[in-house]
Amino acid sequence: MSGKITLIIDGQEIEAEIGQTILDAADAAGVYIPRLCAMKGLSPHGSCRVCTVHVNGRPQAACTQPVAPGMSIENETPELKAHRVSVIDMLFVEGNHYCMFCEKSGNCELQAVAYRLGILAPQHDYMFPCRGVDASHPEVFIDGNRCILCGRCVRASQELDNKNVFQFVGRGIHKRLTFNAPNNLSQTDLAGIDKAVDSCPVGAILRKGTAFSVPIGQRLYDNEPIGSEIESGRRTNDRQV
Amino acid sequence: MTEKQAEQIRKICQDYGGDKHRMMDIVREVHAQFGCVSRPAMGWIAEATSTHRVEVESVVSFYAFFSEKPQGRNVIRLCNDVIDRMFGADRVAQAFEEAFGIRVGETTPDGLVTLQYTPCIGMCDQPPAAIINDQIVTWLSTDAARHIAEVIKSGKKVFEAWQSVGDGNNAHPLVHAMVHNNIRKRGPVIFDAFTSGAALSKAVAVSPVEIIKVIKASRLRGRGGAGFPTGMKWEFTRGAPGAQKYIICNADEGEPGTFKDRAILTEMPDLLFEGMTVGGYAIGAKEGILYLRGEYTYLLNYLEDVLAKRRQANLLGQGILGVPNFDFDIRIQMGAGAYICGEETALISSCEGTRGDPKNRPPFPAQQGYLGFPTAVNNVETLCAAARIVDKGSTWFAAQGSAGSSGAKLLSISGDCKAPGIYELPFGISVNEMLAMVGGEDAAAVLVGGPSGQIISRAEFQRTICYDDLGTGGAVMVFGAHRDILAIAAEFMAFFEEESCGYCTTCRVGNTILKNRLQRIIDGKGQMGDLAYLEHTAHTIKALSRCGLGQTSPNPILSTLKNFRDEYEKRITAKDDGMQPAFDIAQALSKTEEIVGRKSTHRQA
Numbered sequence: 001m002s003g004k005i006t007l008i009i010d011g012q013e014i015e016a017e018i019g020q021t022i023l024d025a026a027d028a029a030g031v032y033i034p035r036l037c038a039m040k041g042l043s044p045h046g047s048c049r050v051c052t053v054h055v056n057g058r059p060q061a062a063c064t065q066p067v068a069p070g071m072s073i074e075n076e077t078p079e080l081k082a083h084r085v086s087v088i089d090m091l092f093v094e095g096n097h098y099c100m101f102c103e104k105s106g107n108c109e110l111q112a113v114a115y116r117l118g119i120l121a122p123q124h125d126y127m128f129p130c131r132g133v134d135a136s137h138p139e140v141f142i143d144g145n146r147c148i149l150c151g152r153c154v155r156a157s158q159e160l161d162n163k164n165v166f167q168f169v170g171r172g173i174h175k176r177l178t179f180n181a182p183n184n185l186s187q188t189d190l191a192g193i194d195k196a197v198d199s200c201p202v203g204a205i206l207r208k209g210t211a212f213s214v215p216i217g218q219r220l221y222d223n224e225p226i227g228s229e230i231e232s233g234r235r236t237n238d239r240q241v
Numbered sequence: 242m243t244e245k246q247a248e249q250i251r252k253i254c255q256d257y258g259g260d261k262h263r264m265m266d267i268v269r270e271v272h273a274q275f276g277c278v279s280r281p282a283m284g285w286i287a288e289a290t291s292t293h294r295v296e297v298e299s300v301v302s303f304y305a306f307f308s309e310k311p312q313g314r315n316v317i318r319l320c321n322d323v324i325d326r327m328f329g330a331d332r333v334a335q336a337f338e339e340a341f342g343i344r345v346g347e348t349t350p351d352g353l354v355t356l357q358y359t360p361c362i363g364m365c366d367q368p369p370a371a372i373i374n375d376q377i378v379t380w381l382s383t384d385a386a387r388h389i390a391e392v393i394k395s396g397k398k399v400f401e402a403w404q405s406v407g408d409g410n411n412a413h414p415l416v417h418a419m420v421h422n423n424i425r426k427r428g429p430v431i432f433d434a435f436t437s438g439a440a441l442s443k444a445v446a447v448s449p450v451e452i453i454k455v456i457k458a459s460r461l462r463g464r465g466g467a468g469f470p471t472g473m474k475w476e477f478t479r480g481a482p483g484a485q486k487y488i489i490c491n492a493d494e495g496e497p498g499t500f501k502d503r504a505i506l507t508e509m510p511d512l513l514f515e516g517m518t519v520g521g522y523a524i525g526a527k528e529g530i531l532y533l534r535g536e537y538t539y540l541l542n543y544l545e546d547v548l549a550k551r552r553q554a555n556l557l558g559q560g561i562l563g564v565p566n567f568d569f570d571i572r573i574q575m576g577a578g579a580y581i582c583g584e585e586t587a588l589i590s591s592c593e594g595t596r597g598d599p600k601n602r603p604p605f606p607a608q609q610g611y612l613g614f615p616t617a618v619n620n621v622e623t624l625c626a627a628a629r630i631v632d633k634g635s636t637w638f639a640a641q642g643s644a645g646s647s648g649a650k651l652l653s654i655s656g657d658c659k660a661p662g663i664y665e666l667p668f669g670i671s672v673n674e675m676l677a678m679v680g681g682e683d684a685a686a687v688l689v690g691g692p693s694g695q696i697i698s699r700a701e702f703q704r705t706i707c708y709d710d711l712g713t714g715g716a717v718m719v720f721g722a723h724r725d726i727l728a729i730a731a732e733f734m735a736f737f738e739e740e741s742c743g744y745c746t747t748c749r750v751g752n753t754i755l756k757n758r759l760q761r762i763i764d765g766k767g768q769m770g771d772l773a774y775l776e777h778t779a780h781t782i783k784a785l786s787r788c789g790l791g792q793t794s795p796n797p798i799l800s801t802l803k804n805f806r807d808e809y810e811k812r813i814t815a816k817d818d819g820m821q822p823a824f825d826i827a828q829a830l831s832k833t834e835e836i837v838g839r840k841s842t843h844r845q846a
Binding site for chain 1: 758778
């Protein structure tokens with residue numbers, strides 16, 4: 001046994017390896033499943049719920065669910081799309097997201113997934129929370145308004161930087177990101193080059209002095225929707241066949 | 242923070258071996274000594290347990306009974322769940338507020354008293370109730386509140402003011418609580434007489450595998466609500482690879498309206514501990530943990546005493562009942578005010594000394610649970626039933642109840658009925674039969690299974706309580722026709738909003754969204770489209786949420802939309818001014834008017 005199995009995503013048979021998550025298997029096969037809290041190189045979190053797929057009819061987070069032989073997975077269905085639009089909307093209204101003057105615009109995964117799903121305006125009411133900004137660190141700037149609580153920085157700091165700079169405090173709608181310091185970010189051992197800084201999918205953690213080094217129009221998702229890089233992998237494979 | 246205080250904190254940490262997995266106990270003790278866990282204290286704790294201060298902060302900020310800010314020398318936690326409010330909790334709160342000159346949520350300037358609300362404390366059969374410095378006070382009135390205030394102001398201990406204690410073991414010197422058991426109907430499974438060791442001596446006479454066979458044959462299913470077959474759970478845990486195994490008893494009954502475990506813990510602790518020990522024998526565990534909700538701290542000393550007596554009787558400890566290598570002991574882990582910790586993986590997180598966040602599944606607790614070892618998490622009532630099955634046999638047990646639901650169920654019944662309390666009833670009883678028994682025949686609505694269950698109307702009172710129809714962990718609330726069903730649903734949504742751990746988006750944000758939209762309808766600003774909006778948002782939350790909390794939290798809205806739709810529709814009346822009812826132009830302009838200093842033109846007429 002090579003450890004290879006086959007499963008079906010949206011009617012298409014794909015090959016997967018035992019031990020992989022559905023998300024990893026789909027990525028390798030060139031099938032894009034939208035996600036925000038999942039990031040290559042970090043342990044799965046399963047918190048944003050955007051990657052929810054139907055596995056044999058039951059909703060499961062693709063980023064945490066391991067593949068199993070004979071799985072029949074639905075990814076692009078009107079029902080799942082409606083759920084994903086609703087949950088992306090929730091992330092928008094929960095914080096204060098001002099794409100038009102956010103320096104992450106064009107490189108922002110939240111914005112890019114929203115565009116890919118065709119979201120123009122949120123269906124939920126804005127909550128307009130009061131959240132803090134921390135500019136104390138010489139190299140890094142943190143804006144809680146734009147945080148989507150995906151935990152990527154928490155994991156990146158622990159798993160890639162071998163530090164423990166970030167953690168969540170509070171619970172429910174009052175949950176928020178904080179730092180391992182008595183008062184502010186400058187008291188932590190965060191360095192500007194830390195992977196945790198790059199892990200932020202939105203404009204909540206920003207490296208100072210780099211905001212517009214890539215001009216608007218030339219950014220990651222300005223010309224192609226998010227997920228194209230995964231799907232283009234599939235196109236390459238198709239040509240090889 | 243002085244060096245002396247730091248030394249005290251280091252001492253507490255040392256008592257727990259400087260083990261960060263005992264963070265709940267450490268934080269609890271620091272809190273008890275200092276009235277809060279200040280930011281400097283977090284630093285000392287982190288240092289003494291070799292963890293990061295932010296990890297300590299994360300724990301302190303998660304649990305309702307922990308506070309970073311100094312609390313009063315007396316803490317009054319007034320229960321404000323639906324039932325307590327139906328029976329006057331608001332008036333009691335007002336009496337406390339007036340007596341102390343503070344609002345709920347505040348501390349008196351002299352640091353004498355902190356006044357807080359807390360969700361269901363397991364006393365819905367004797368409301369309104371409160372926890373005052375870990376002591377329970379029940380049947381509160383405005384007079385009682387004023388009396389308590391005087392006692393506190395005079396510097397006396399609150400519970401010295403009470404001469405009366407409840408029935409049964411509530412009068413035990415180690416309990417000394419004014420709580421009443423209110424066991425209205427005793428059945429053969431839980432509340433029958435039990436001799437310590439009866440089940441255990443039969444268990445050790447056969448092999449652990451044999452015990453699992455007996456439990457499977459009894460068709461016992463989990464009593465917490467999910468209904469997973471207990472024998473299978475034990476079999477999986479026993480069979481999973483792991484150097485150690487654990488059995489955890491979930492005594493964190495937090496579903497509003499549930500109080501059955503309170504009576505078991507008070508009257509049948511030996512049956513429960515025997516069930517845990519039998520379970521430990523069956524799965525091959527050396528250690529069991531009783532996770533006791535912080536609200537039941539008043540039972541802690543008593544339960545520790547029961548454990549001590551069981552150790553003396555060789556029913557716990559090394560070589561139990563003379564069986565070589567059968568070593569098993571139980572420790573009690575206190576919770577600290579978090580409903581989510583009733584979810585089994587959140588409960589494990591809490592036992593491990595972290596925030597009560599549920600874990601991703603797989604792996605399931607039976608594969609990798611507490612500290613990564615195979616773990617069986619069982620409900621209090623389930624473990625009692627298991628002990629009884631081992632004592633009396635699987636056939637005896639399976640003969641009770643209905644086809645798919647063997648045995649009996651404890652129901653905690655409260656609300657608009659003549660005899661609120663705990664009833665041990667065979668599965669398969671109809672809601673009508675149950676209402677006749679409790680004197681609640683006039684009910685307009687019955688909540689079965691707590692807020693995460695279903696609110697049903699008279700049209701469905703012929704339905705039966707069992708796993709195949711109305712499944713329930715045991716909470717039943719009875720509502721008369723004079724109650725406002727939408728206001729009740731809104732309170733439940735506020736409860737779920739407060740108790741969501743916040744890990745996943747749908748539960749964290751979605752419950753707030755549902756609560757706000759429902760409130761808008763209650764306020765007369767709803768539109769017909771809001772009903773479809775509530776429905777599809779609720780379905781998204783149920784489908785996408787990670788654990789049982791979010792998968793059931795929209796139920797108050799979905800079940801009232803289904804069973805009480807007219808209550809919604811009658812509040813949504815089309816206005817003929819062509820305006821969106823949700824948009825209040827006067828309110829929208831008010832801030833601008835304030836700044837400009839005059840009324841908007843269209844309002845000047």
